[in-house]
Amino acid sequence: MYVCNSEIVQKxxxxxxxCGTRDPKRIARELGIEVMYLPFSKQRGAYKVIMRNRFMFIKDNLHPVMENIVxxxxxxxxxxxxxxxTRTGGFEEFNIFEMQDNRMEYEANIFASQVALPDDxxxxxxxxxxxxxxxxxxxxxxxxxxxxxxDTLISQGYRLRPQEHCNDFLKYNR
Structure with missing residues (x-):
């Protein structure tokens, strides 16, 4: 199911x-999501639902800015x-950070940008x-x-210059 940008911004x-915060660790704790750090070799993160429990697996030793984004x-x-x-058993990073081929990756990145970067x-x-x-x-x-x-603000009617960006910037360590 695709989610439109305005709905992503709203959510x-x-x-x-x-949650009263933009801090992803505090948000995860408030929402009851378990965050676990693992020594991934390439991938930076994964999201899984296991027996109705929600987990985020994050590569350990990421730079703090990248850790927050992931x-x-x-x-x-x-x-x-x-x-x-829940239906598929979760997402793994090696096949979810391809925004050009995967709408869910694009949507998750729009969500991240909205939480991380206050409009004002x-x-x-x-x-x-x-x-x-x-x-x-x-x-x-x-x-x-x-x-x-x-791009999201432009789609909401703000007059900004369109920006160039790399679609797969979260894909894996290069």
Whole structure:
């Protein structure tokens, strides 16, 4: 089932309001999702539902910025795709971070950008003339997540310059 961008934004904003934070670890704890760190060799994360228990498996030793993005991405799967994960036994990163071929990956990344990057902060920096790289640095994020956020705001009617981004930036360590 595909989720439209406006619904993704709504769900992300609802989670932030419900949990009172944008911190993915606190959100996971509030939602009853178990976060486990594993020594993955290539993949950065996975989301699984096992016997109605929700798990996010995260590569240990990720840079803190990337760790937060991966956690938020997996929270996106929990919020948007839990039914599919339950039916299929979960998602593994090597086949879910291909946004160009997999709509669910794109949706999880849009969710991550909405939770990680508050609209007001983003728009203030954009109005001050910051480019994507400067916004990413100012908001302690990744340039590709910032570009996705810009695309989402453009789809909501904001007049911003479209941004270039790499569709598979979360795929695996290169």
């Amino acid at each position: 992300a904003n609802r989670i932030v309001a419900q 956690l938020l991405h997996e929270l996106g799967h929990d919020t948007l795709h839990r039914e599919e994960a 902060d983003f728009l203030e920096l954009a109005e001050r003339g910051y480019d994507t790289q400067q916004i990413a640095r100012a908001l302690n994020s990744d340039i590709n997540l910032v570009a996705l956020k810009a």
